[in-house]
Amino acid sequence: MATIKGTKKQARKRHRQSLERRMRNRSVRTRVRRQMRMMRIAMADGDAAKVKELLPETMSVIDIGWRKGVIHRNAAARYKARMARQANAIISGKEA
Structure with missing residues (x-):
């Protein structure tokens, strides 16, 4: 990242x-x-x-996504509910 004249140190850090x-x-x-995608x-x-085999792993990965703030909590719950059903x-x- 090239430093630009006039930029603040804090702005570069952010x-x-x-x-x-x-x-x-x-x-x-x-x-x-x-x-x-693998689950689908x-x-x-x-x-x-x-x-x-994939269901528990998929649920876990979705939980990791919302815990890390990458996907919203309600979106994660929606994905998990649909996949589980x-x-x-x-x-x-039966065919879903």
Whole structure:
């Protein structure tokens, strides 16, 4: 990051910190999205064993996302409720 004449030291520090936070948040958000995508693929295939294996891991990753402030608490709850409902339908043998 090149220093610009007239910028305050604190402003440069805040900018640097925001870039660090952005990268941290980005990795968490990517992890959440990737896990949800894997879960959706397993549900679309109707693979009950894979769904049963992925469900707890997916719930955990979603919780990590909201604890780190990357996704809103209510959005996390909504994702988990929808996934659980669909997963339970597939596991019990009904199509969601």
